Amino acid sequence: MGSTQTVAVFGAYGHTARFVVAELLERGFTPILSGRDTDKLRALGESFPGLEVRPASVDDAASLDRALSGAAALINCAGPFAATTAPVIEAALRARIPYVDIAAEVEAVADTFAHFDERARDAGIVVVPAMAFYGGLGDLLATAAMGAWAQADEVSLAFALSSWHPTAGTRKATQVSRRRRDNQRLVFTDGRLELRTDQAPTGRWSFPAPVGEQAVLEEFTTADSVTIPRHLKTSTLHTRMTVEAIKDVLAPDAAPPVAVDERGRSDQTFLVDVVVRSGDTHRRAVARGRDIYAISAPLAVEAVSRVLAGQVKRVGAATAGEIFDAPGFLDSLSPHLLFELGEVESGGAVRGSASATLRPAAG
DSSP states (O other), X not given: OOOOOXXXXXXXXXXXXXXXXXXXXXXXXXEEEEESOHHHXXXXXXXXXXXXXXXXXXXXHHHHHHHHTTOSEEEEOOSOHHHHHHXXXXXXXXXXXXXXXXXOOHHHHHHHHHHHXXXXXXXXXXXXXXXXXXXXXXXXXXXXXXXXXSOEEEEEEEEEESOOOOOHHHXXXXXXXXXXXXXXXXEEXXXXXXXXXXXXXXXXXXXXXXXXXXXXXXXXXXXXXXXXXXXXXXXXXXXXXXXXXXXXXXXXXXXXXXXXXXXXXXXXXXXXXXXXXETTEEEEEEXXXXXXXXXXXXXXXXXXXXHHTTOOSOSEEOOHHHHSOHXXXXXXXXXXXXXXXXXXXXXXXXXXXXXOOOOOOOO
């Protein structure tokens, strides 16, 4: 679906934000480039001739108001989100426009729900945090797998990354998030979130082919630990990440992502595997694609497109799975990822149902 509507992008010069700007243009939107660093904004503007550049700072409410003037929606890509989320949402509330961000910081996402749901409802606008690879994609997959179930005994979310070269933004956001948690892990168990100080256990997880069985870090803290149990009724949520990816991202000399195609994507591939269980019945939703930073762009832009089209279940602060038609949303991402939905057969294969979809990934 195309649109000529204007969408402000705050922090537009960041690594993921550049994908967001390009995706907006491809979808027919007109981005407004905004952020705190004037020099970086001007340099970005030279890469996208004709787009308006509007410097703004979270410490200057008037500058944020000017940046959002005439915009139909706002996508916040500026981390650390612990510092940007509240003032930028405040600006969206003043402008009475929907807000979407790509935050992966667990605490920032939780703060958004705690402080802005009621206010956004009163204003009649939509606020969607964590509309990205972490927090958004897993929530959509878990929601699709749950289907019409009222509750599940447990939800298992496992990430397999071929490699993980962190951006500067990832490094900074991770440091901020860990400081806020005092280096503790966040785990959802027995129907509540817990902070743990012991060493995270390791185990093995059988991913769908061709990834297969991999060593994983259990209790891997992600924004999904907040988004999924916010609206899906389950007593336990397991979040796992392949051990090799953890080694990559924690390496002191880890290099940033390197573009290998015309879209600017790296050669990193991902598989996100969600299994929900009710009794002896298991349902599985799987997404496969390329570059965890690049995939955040179509997730965020599709969210904006659906909000502006009125394709939402309610107003207020909500997760992706809570507010959108999850299978339809995932299906719409077919140019960017493979989405598969079904029940788990013995041996871990996905047995497709009438509602299962499978789309070819681009590239």
